[in-house]
Amino acid sequence: MSDVNWNEMYSRLAAEMKPSPIREMRKYTIKPGMISFAGGNPDPYIFPVPEFAAGAIVLGRNGMEIMQYGATEGYAPLREFISKWMAPRMGRETSMDEILITTGSQQGMDLLTAALINPGDAVIVEDPTYPGAIHTMRNRGAAFITVPCDSDGINTDLLPEAIETATGAGARIKFIYSIVNFQNPTGGTLSTERRKKLLEIAERYDLIIFEDDPYGHLRYEGEHEPTLFSMDKGGRVVYACSFSKILAPGTRVAWIVGAPEIIRRMVMIKQGTDMCTSVIAQALVTQYCTDGYLESFLPKIVSHYSVKCRAMMDAFAKHLPSDAQYTPPKGGFFFWVRIPGIDSQQLFMKGIEKGVAFVNGPAFYANGGGTDCLRTCFTYAQPSELEEGARRLAEAIEDLRAGR
Ligand SMILES: Cc1ncc(COP(=O)(O)O)c(C=O)c1O
Structure with missing residues (x-):
């Protein structure tokens, strides 16, 4: 006591x-x-387990580097791998100043919220949405505007009115949070049509879109939808993905991609949070990925x-x-x-x-x-x-x- x-x-x-x-x-x-x-x-x-354990060879080979503090932006070989591997989904190879490695997507979400939200500012979230996002955003003082979603994702027809009503009542809306593929919890996926509309609406009302995509690689039928990031012409989409669901959540390794300006701000906030994501974890993940195991x-x-x-x-x-x-x-x-x-x-x-x-x-x-x-x-x-x-x-x- x-x-x-x-x-x-x-x-x-x-x-x-x-x-x-x-x-x-x-x-x-x-x-x-x-x-x-x-x-x-x-x-x-x-x-x-055996394939991941085999990657421990990197400790013997590069121990002096990876047992040291690392760059806040993330382990360079991992960022390079992600840039190339994700290029078909992102529409291009993203550059190093557009990628930040985070300690889980949960941290990416927290850093983005910290970078954009003053207490009382509003976030548009799907109704229902991932409780971890509600928790993180609430911690940072966000107010929520909820918009229903169904098996085709967030109902974009209801968005303009929701935005105008909230803005009319004095809300300062900063971003739209959307879990675009196989949403948590509904399992719905934002349709191509609604993706286009969502981008148009974000542009019209000058809002950021936070595209959270931890489940996008896990499609069991049908064709992949294009990412909002690849469809965006104005640099207003910030995209997050993670190794949690496609490799192992114990790695706590994820990444977030966006315009260099916002990535830089998130880097500065992360400097005061955990300084860097475990370099050892990042190096193990990199070894696993570059050995070709992720693809198989x-x-x-x-x-x-x-x-x-x-x-x-x-x-x-x-x-x-x-x-x-x-x-x-x-x-x-x-x-x-x-x-x-x-x-x-x-x-x-x-x-x-x-x-x-x-x-x-x-x-x-x-x-x-x-x-x-x-x-x-x-x-x-x-x-x-x-x-x-x-x-x-x-x-x-x-x-x-x-x-x-
Ligand atoms: C939609 C969504 N975003 C983010 C996360 C957090 O994932 P991570 O383990 O990468 O922090 C989860 C975890 O379940 C999730 O469902």
């Missing part, structure tokens, strides 16, 4: 801080026998996860009540399910009793909503658990509806 009255000491931010709903859930999901559809975790059984691993996870996606779909079709609504995603990690009339918080507790965990809807709404919705992740659970988890979920719904 401490003698300090900490409540008197806290900043306003810390005093008002609420724990991350998903991180808090870990205490339930790690219970023995629990089937977890909760966290957005990759399948640990498919991590390329991607098709492997795409086929592995598409089988799991199908298995969750089949299990839901078999077990969930007929009024449950969900659209099978074409990629990514998640199903978004609506169970009319159900309180997802009560369902969560009932699910825990039955041995299945998910994330309940309200966690994904910046300004409230989603009480009858839930998100299930299909990548982490093992194939046999996908069906059993769906059966337990259905049982929890049935019990709740019967008042048991």
